[in-house]
Amino acid sequence: MAKVLVFIDNPGAALKKSSLELLTIARSLGETVAAVNGELHDDAASTLAAYGAQALYRPSATDLDDYLVGPKAAFLAAAAAAAGAGVVLAENSAEGKEIAARLGIRLGAGVITDVVAVDPDGTAHKSVLAGSYTSAAKAVTPVSVLTVKPNSITPEPAVTGTAPESITVQVPDVTAAAARVTARTDKPASGRPDLSEARIVVAGGRGVDGNFGPLEELADALGAAIGASRAATDAGWIGHDAQIGQTGKTVAPQLYISAGISGAIQQKAGMQTAKVIVAVNKDAESPVFEIADFGIVGDLFQVLPQATAEIKKRRG
Amino acid sequence: MEETLKIIVLVKHVPDAQFDRHLTGEANTVDRSESILSELDEYALEAALQLTEARGGEAAGNKVIALSMGPAGAVNAVKKSLQIGATEGVHLSDEALAGSDAAATSLALSAAIRHLGADVPADLILTGMASTDGETSLVPAQLAERLGLPQVTFAASLELDAGKLTARRDGDTHADTIEATLPAVVSVTDQINDPRYPNFKGIMAAKKKTITTLSLADIGVDAAQVGQSGSWTAVETAEARPPRTAGTIITDEGDAGIQLVEFLAAQKLL
Numbered sequence: 001m002a003k004v005l006v007f008i009d010n011p012g013a014a015l016k017k018s019s020l021e022l023l024t025i026a027r028s029l030g031e032t033v034a035a036v037n038g039e040l041h042d043d044a045a046s047t048l049a050a051y052g053a054q055a056l057y058r059p060s061a062t063d064l065d066d067y068l069v070g071p072k073a074a075f076l077a078a079a080a081a082a083a084g085a086g087v088v089l090a091e092n093s094a095e096g097k098e099i100a101a102r103l104g105i106r107l108g109a110g111v112i113t114d115v116v117a118v119d120p121d122g123t124a125h126k127s128v129l130a131g132s133y134t135s136a137a138k139a140v141t142p143v144s145v146l147t148v149k150p151n152s153i154t155p156e157p158a159v160t161g162t163a164p165e166s167i168t169v170q171v172p173d174v175t176a177a178a179a180r181v182t183a184r185t186d187k188p189a190s191g192r193p194d195l196s197e198a199r200i201v202v203a204g205g206r207g208v209d210g211n212f213g214p215l216e217e218l219a220d221a222l223g224a225a226i227g228a229s230r231a232a233t234d235a236g237w238i239g240h241d242a243q244i245g246q247t248g249k250t251v252a253p254q255l256y257i258s259a260g261i262s263g264a265i266q267q268k269a270g271m272q273t274a275k276v277i278v279a280v281n282k283d284a285e286s287p288v289f290e291i292a293d294f295g296i297v298g299d300l301f302q303v304l305p306q307a308t309a310e311i312k313k314r315r316g
Numbered sequence: 317m318e319e320t321l322k323i324i325v326l327v328k329h330v331p332d333a334q335f336d337r338h339l340t341g342e343a344n345t346v347d348r349s350e351s352i353l354s355e356l357d358e359y360a361l362e363a364a365l366q367l368t369e370a371r372g373g374e375a376a377g378n379k380v381i382a383l384s385m386g387p388a389g390a391v392n393a394v395k396k397s398l399q400i401g402a403t404e405g406v407h408l409s410d411e412a413l414a415g416s417d418a419a420a421t422s423l424a425l426s427a428a429i430r431h432l433g434a435d436v437p438a439d440l441i442l443t444g445m446a447s448t449d450g451e452t453s454l455v456p457a458q459l460a461e462r463l464g465l466p467q468v469t470f471a472a473s474l475e476l477d478a479g480k481l482t483a484r485r486d487g488d489t490h491a492d493t494i495e496a497t498l499p500a501v502v503s504v505t506d507q508i509n510d511p512r513y514p515n516f517k518g519i520m521a522a523k524k525k526t527i528t529t530l531s532l533a534d535i536g537v538d539a540a541q542v543g544q545s546g547s548w549t550a551v552e553t554a555e556a557r558p559p560r561t562a563g564t565i566i567t568d569e570g571d572a573g574i575q576l577v578e579f580l581a582a583q584k585l586l
């Protein structure tokens with residue numbers, strides 16, 4: 001059976017949901033092994049065992065996080081070779097895709113990004129052109145590298161757990177030709193879920209007119225992440241990391257609540273694969289109403305606080 | 317006196333995202349019949365122009381080369397780049413390139429970049445933060461790996477000094493300062509600058525600038541290494557997603573917030 005290598009980067013105290021999803025997909029494709037960079041706490045190690053990892057490949061170097069991408073790709077290539085992996089799975093984050101890209105060249109392996117499902121024969125299903133097409137693609141090389149979008153599968157532990165052995169992999173030194181992180185400033189945590197992985201997103205645009213307060217209150221009542229259109233980020237009302245659309249993030253949540261966003265095609269590109277779309281806008285002619293499952297022509301400063309109050313009331 | 321710079325900017329012609337975009341043909345590749353210079357590439361070109369202008373521009377021997385790979389239409393992205401201010405243009409064009417995936421594209425581009433650097437190697441290879449069509453964002457990283465160069469993606473600022481670059485990156489949870497030696501492959505975000513528009517002088521000046529067309533033979537790449545035969549991935553099927561249809565639209569008469577919550581409850585989203 002083919003070996004499937006899952007890349008887990010800095011698992012921290014507990015594995016992220018997206019990592020659990022990768023492990024679940026890996027088991028459907030073959031024998032699961034993991035390449036783990038960074039500290040491995042006992043809890044994370046036991047989760048890897050519960051999810052059926054047969055072996056854990058650890059880098060000989062501890063400074064991979066001080067560099068961008070290149071050294072991590074070199075580690076992963078060495079781990080894939082040591083494991084004899086036929087498939088490598090990684091996160092679909094910007095960094096995950098870049099690592100996959102460089103890894104692909106190192107292994108001579110085809111790389112497929114934005115994957116939402118993988119067939120047992122390795123065929124990857126993905127959405128392309130901002131979700132306006134779905135396609136099935138396959139690597140024609142002996143090894144394939146796939147980056148899988150979050151929320152693609154429900155994570156499930158293996159029927160029988162494992163006691164994975166730990167194997168140290170010698171990382172070739174590529175740091176001379178790598179970009180180095182010389183300073184890092186942490187941003188204050190919002191306490192809200194990560195925008196790319198959130199189950200619910202509340203997004204605001206020009207109509208918010210500088211006041212995201214009502215959106216934040218609704219988001220917190222729903223446990224949602226906050227997003228924005230380019231008009232709102234360009235106006236400086238909210239950070240650029242909140243931008244959804246062609247030049248920002250693509251999100252595919254269960255529920256997308258659009259407030260004060262007209263829904264031009266560039267915005268649509270970032271959210272049209274959401275399962276349910278709700279739109280609130282004063283202008284009945286806004287294009288967003290063409291794709292909304294539930295649309296309200298009205299003032300977001302009236303509608304959102306009323307909805308927030310109603311949610312709180314129902315929950316007592 | 318600063319050293320002179322040679323910067324290669326990768327520019328791409330992409331379907332205009334303001335219109336519907338389509339996949340076409342047996343290989344399910346993007347239909348580029350209605351194409352423009354990728355908006356995101358304009359930021360890379362502007363960054364190159366600012367870096368070279370700070371060092372005396374073209375008169376002082378600095379070069380900004382706009383390189384585009386693709387069929388005949390791709391030359392339009394090069395022409396537009398020359399109008400905006402690139403000093404020379406290069407169009408890598410060969411029928412055998414059609415249907416190339418990221419691996420094959422990066423192979424051809426890396427060969428073209430080596431070819432263009434045969435006398436004086438480029439100091440910097442600049443790209444936009446993503447292509448607005450293929451969206452895989454793989455090519456810059458694969459190019460860097462093939463050229464054995466450091467790669468800095470999503471630079472929100474970029475400075476060069478004494479064979480070294482310093483860039484700032486804004487992540488979701490942290491902001492980083494990055495350093496790398498030159499040459500390097502750098503992609504810039506749409507936050508780095510405000511791209512200029514071509515003016516009349518630029519448009520007239522562009523007519524005198526050279527566009528070099530390179531074939532695969534010119535850059536020493538075998539046709540079998542690129543195109544569908546040289547690609548490491550194949551698209552087997554592609555289907556247009558059924559368009560979303562409008563659902564219930566109501567006008568707020570004072571209780572729309574409550575109706576919204578009722579809708580969410582009915583959809584089991586609360």
